[in-house]
Amino acid sequence: xxxxxxxxxxxxxxxxxxxxxxxxxxxxxxxxxxxxxxxxxxxxxxxxxxxxxxxxxxxxxxxxxxxxxxxxxxxxxxxxxxxxxxxxxxxxxxxxxxxxxxxxxxxxxxxxxxxxxxxxxxxxxxxxxxxxxxxxxxxxxxxxxxxxxxxxxxxxxxxxxxxxxxxxxxxxxxxxxxxxxxxxxxxxxxxxxxxxxxxxxxxxxxxxxxxxxxxxxxxxxxxxxxxxxxxxxxxxxxxxxxxxxxxxxxxxxxxxxxxxxxxxxxxxxxxxxxxxxxxx
Numbered sequence: 001x002x003x004x005x006x007x008x009x010x011x012x013x014x015x016x017x018x019x020x021x022x023x024x025x026x027x028x029x030x031x032x033x034x035x036x037x038x039x040x041x042x043x044x045x046x047x048x049x050x051x052x053x054x055x056x057x058x059x060x061x062x063x064x065x066x067x068x069x070x071x072x073x074x075x076x077x078x079x080x081x082x083x084x085x086x087x088x089x090x091x092x093x094x095x096x097x098x099x100x101x102x103x104x105x106x107x108x109x110x111x112x113x114x115x116x117x118x119x120x121x122x123x124x125x126x127x128x129x130x131x132x133x134x135x136x137x138x139x140x141x142x143x144x145x146x147x148x149x150x151x152x153x154x155x156x157x158x159x160x161x162x163x164x165x166x167x168x169x170x171x172x173x174x175x176x177x178x179x180x181x182x183x184x185x186x187x188x189x190x191x192x193x194x195x196x197x198x199x200x201x202x203x204x205x206x207x208x209x210x211x212x213x214x215x216x217x218x219x220x221x222x223x224x225x226x227x228x229x230x231x232x233x234x235x236x237x238x239x240x241x242x243x244x245x246x247x248x249x250x251x252x253x254x255x256x257x258x259x260x261x262x263x264x265x266x267x268x269x270x271x272x273x274x275x276x277x278x279x280x
Contacts, residue, residue, distance in 0.1 A: 013066040013078040017045030021092055029060065029092060037048075038095055039086045041065045048122040055127060059088045060158045062118035062135070067112050080111035083120025083137070085158055087233070092226075102238045104150055106141040117160070119152055122279075124179035124226055129186065133158055134210055136167055136178035136190050149175040151210050167204045168215040173197045175215075181227040181235065181257070189257045191237065193223035201225065203260060219261030224248055226280045227257075238268070240278015245270035248280060 001206050002010050015088045020035035025056040038049060044065040051061045077097070086097035105111040107257035111117055118178035119137040133154040152161045168175040169192050174195030181189045183261045189208040190213065204215035230236050235253040237260070247269035253260055 009060045011078075012047060013045055013068075015045045017066075018022060018048050018049065019049045019061065019086075021049075025241075029073055033246070036092070038096065040062070041081070041084070041194075043067055044081050050122060050124060052125040052133075052134070053129065054157055055131070056157065056174050057089070058157065059092055060125070060133070061086050061088070062121070064122075064124065068162065069112065080109075080117065080200040082118035083111075084118060099151060099159060101135075102163070103136070103233075104137060104152075105163050107251035109140055111182055113262075116230055121149075122177045123224060124181075126182050126188070128182050128188070128209070131155075131210065134180050134182075135161070135170075136177075136180055136192075138176045141169060146171070146174045147176050147195070149178050149190070149204075151188075151206075158215075160236070164210050165212050167206075167213045168192055168202060173202075175202065177224040179225045179227060181229075182269070183215065183257055184229075184233055184255045187256065189227075190211075191218075191225035191239075193225075193226060201239070201260075203257065205257075220251075222278075224278050224280075238280040240280070241272075242275040242277065246272030246275055246277055247276065248272070 018040040019038035022031045022083045024031050044067040046063045049061050049063050053059050062085045064083040066078045066186045067081050072152040084098035086095045086155040095264045101119040104119050121137045135152045136149050149167040151164040153164050164254050175192050177193040179191050181191040185204045192202040194202050196242050199221045201218040202215050203218045204213040222241050225239040227235050227237045238250045241249045251263040
């Protein structure tokens with residue numbers, strides 16, 4: 001808490017922000033009191049760790065980082081460092097990395113040291129039935145203040161990445177935090193947070209293994225999202241609801257996620273207190 005040393009406040013871009021984890025050994029009834037360190041970035045503060053467990057048992061964690069600019073800098077107090085990933089092969093007890101993904105093609109953004117900005121995003125990756133790892137990454141577009149989403153694919157468990165295609169790009173609507181899900185029939189479905197679209201969820205779909213996507217409004221508000229398959233094949237979609245009453249909501253979708261707007265909305269919590277919530 002930098003207020004104790006005379007600072008006016010603190011920020012989520014603080015350079016000492018690290019990635020940590022807690023554990024439950026009793027199906028979520030209780031959690032370890034002391035967090036374990038996942039990763040401390042050497043140059044900046046990290047945000048939004050997102051973990052995915054691959055079929056070989058390893059865990060991949062994605063994040064992105066901010067660099068605190070020196071006093072007297074004429075620009076913003078923090079500069080973006082882009083994304084990175086770390087890996088654990090022993091149940092999160094030790095981590096190796098960082099793995100720096102390549103920049104999104106066509107995006108000219110640079111970090112404060114002049115290097116191309118590694119791809120990044122907050123949201124769930126998806127390992128497909130083909131073994132490949134799919135990741136929706138955010139990026140700037142030619143329109144000021146409007147971001148887009150594109151697909152990166154890894155064939156080696158996240159060690160290297162290749163650009164595939166746009167997921168959602170628009171001249172007036174921004175797309176950012178995105179979680180991916182593979183349906184029982186093999187479609188890749190992206191649940192996307194939007195800007196300048198009345199907070200409406202967007203669902204993008206690929207029917208060709210991530211070679212192309214088509215997106216459309218889902219017909220309800222909420223973000224960010226996370227989707228898991230239920231034992232009967234249906235999909236449990238959870239998301240933040242950033243309107244009064246603030247909280248967390250969910251829908252049970254059909255196995256192919258084709259009728260999201262027709263699924264009844266389930267209010268899990270309505271006591272959020274502010275609009276900065278969600279991230280299930």
